[in-house]
Amino acid sequence: MIYIVIGIGIALLVFVSVLWKLAVKGQTPKRVINVQKPAQYYEEVSFQSGDAVVHGWYIPAKASDDEPKPLIIVVHGWASAKSRVMRYVDPLHQAGYSLLLFDARGHGDSEGIKAPTIKSFRDDVKAAVRYAQRREDVAPGRIGLLGHSFGGMGSLLASRDKIGIKALVTDSMPARFRTIMEALLREYKMPYAPLGPLLTRMMFMRAGISSTELREELSLPAALEHRKSPVLLVHSRKDRYIPSEELDYLMRGLKNRREDVECLYVDTDGHRSSEKDSRFWKNVLSFYQKYV
Template sequence: MLSIVEWILLIIVMVAVLGFYLIWQITVKAQHPRIVRNEQPPQVPLEEVSWESGGETIRGWLLTHPEDGQAPPVPVIVVAHGWGSNRSRILRYALPLHEAGFTVLTYDARSHGESGPAKALTGLTFRDDLLAALEWIRSRADLDAERIGVLGHSVGGFGSVLALDVGAPIRALVTDAMPVRFDTMVEAELRRKGMPAFPLAKLIGAVMLLRSGISRRFLNHSAPARILADNELGAKVPVLLIHSRRDTFIPPSELEHVAAKVPNVKHLFVEPEGHSVSEQDPAFWREVLPFFQTHLRTKRRLAASAASPGESI
């Protein structure tokens, strides 16, 4: 027979195993957002397009201007959605950019919309899906691979910054409502599911990294503040960071964190209330459209002084 001490140890082990199992299952669910199907395609000229990323099919829309007579190759802006979204939900960005004369590519990241699944979604999968989109653009003779802009919302913006760190051929980058700290992303997902941040955030965060094969060292090295600081020193890619001061899902302190570490980064705070509403502020388009027009409408790469990557607005 087991002694009292042995019974106590056995119960502790069983509780620990059960607790780990529950945390694992919660993490699996957290890394597989609810699939939101796309609405009807927008009523503009477009192509249904697809390519491969991580062995899965990525599906998207290429919004074009076949009637304008512009000689190819033409510049293109890629719009990357955030966690739990899809390509139709970010038409709020894509259609104004298309109306302004740009060819626009928008797509469903893996485990979103009509694209194939990912085993464990992370910022790296969003990065890799964007890199695959950029590679697909390079395969198109009618699209200019040297004039690619990217607009990334939330985790789509995070993945876009990670893409900068591996030399992605991005000519100009805009992020909106981007989380920049891992703990912020985990806590936001727990809030989305109505779960308490304490004590789950640290536990689930650790299991997320374990499932994804990401070390803490790599995670710390992939901090957007570090990447953007390196980008600014190299005067490589003009960047504009946008965040609403009234975003309670991904708080504006994320942009404040970057601005404190990279004081000259070009950024804009807007005022609409919510996480997916920045474009409703007139200031958003007053800055975004000229930003892309400046950096994408010329074949010549702008000098660092002309690009003004350090201007703060």
């Protein structure tokens, strides 16, 4: 009997050790090197977020006068970087906006942290807004956000507070942590059950996020319900990585549906191609023109 107990104990230790290693790996995004640079004139900028320095690019609007300009802050997704969201730059810049692109902590050129999560993305978005509001060439009352995927989650969570943004666009945004974990485990060719819930809990433990904080502060449906700015939610029906059912889920759960919550379904292949649908820019630019 004693050998059986010892064997079970060893097996459990091995299982937990493997799970912990997977959690660490899952919270250590591969660094994307920002080889590609903006075609427009830009400044290398940096600002503080928590205990780390965040690096970004500020692209001033084309207008030659000295009046402060409206700004759109573009937020990349998980395991991505500012150079990966430059596909949004030209249309926004042509429309007269200044732009701020930055690498979230643990990504691109920015300093790292132990365990990046949706909470760190949220706080990086808030830090970016504070930085933008300090710039004399930015109209502090005319700042918008555009977040892709995980960056959309961080942006929506940030907009739950009065941080001074006028409008938010999310593109291909997950709405449930289960969906994110399913996508991660598919990359490892591993099933969600029974690993997914355990890995999710371990990741939040590593990041110091409690169940109460997760439920009360990091809920996407709650953030959408209590948003402090208008939001346009965009998703492609052909997104196989983060399916458009995530947008369906959010809209079904929205109790207080007002005119300042808009959604747009497009039909482009992949997780990073919504902007290729002609309806994307027609709706996004109109939305920003209305609110920013």
